[in-house]
Amino acid sequence: MENMEMERDKDVLEILLQEAGLDRESSLEAHLGADSVVILREKFRPWQLVRTLEDLSEVLAGLLERFDTAARETEGQEFLVDPALLEKAGIAPDALLDIQAYDGEIYITEAQLPEQAAELLRLARLPEAGLRRLLASDTLL
DSSP: OHHHHHHHHHHHHHHHHHHTTOOTTSOEEEEEOSSOEEEEESSOOHHHHHHHHHHHHHHHHHHHHHHHHHHHHTTTOOOOOOHHHHHHTTOOTTSOEEEEEETTEEEEEEOOOOHHHHHHHHHTTOOHHHHHHHHTSOOOO
16 A cells, blocks of 8 residues: 555656656755755756746745734634743743643743744734744644
């Protein structure tokens, strides 16, 4: 069964590469993120690079729209942590929180966003309160 799935995955990848105008002889580079894979040509002609930047911009806009919609949907929902507990832990009261549960216990820490991601979210002007709630949740966007 696993072999059949691998064959199907290869077929899907082959079709996607063909749709993008790439073939087996194309030199490609893959950028692996924590939750994503981006496959690009290794070298671009200027017009190809412009088109690719436009495509990536559309993907980014769509992802930010998802984030914005989800953040706005959380308006009015509150998850409060006693400010005295945050202070005791050395966490600012307005910090983004990362909340995890393990073996029946809840762990609250300050969320550590990579600076580039934090700057992108600031530039997108997402509602801050909704953003805090989303980052503290396990919501699928």
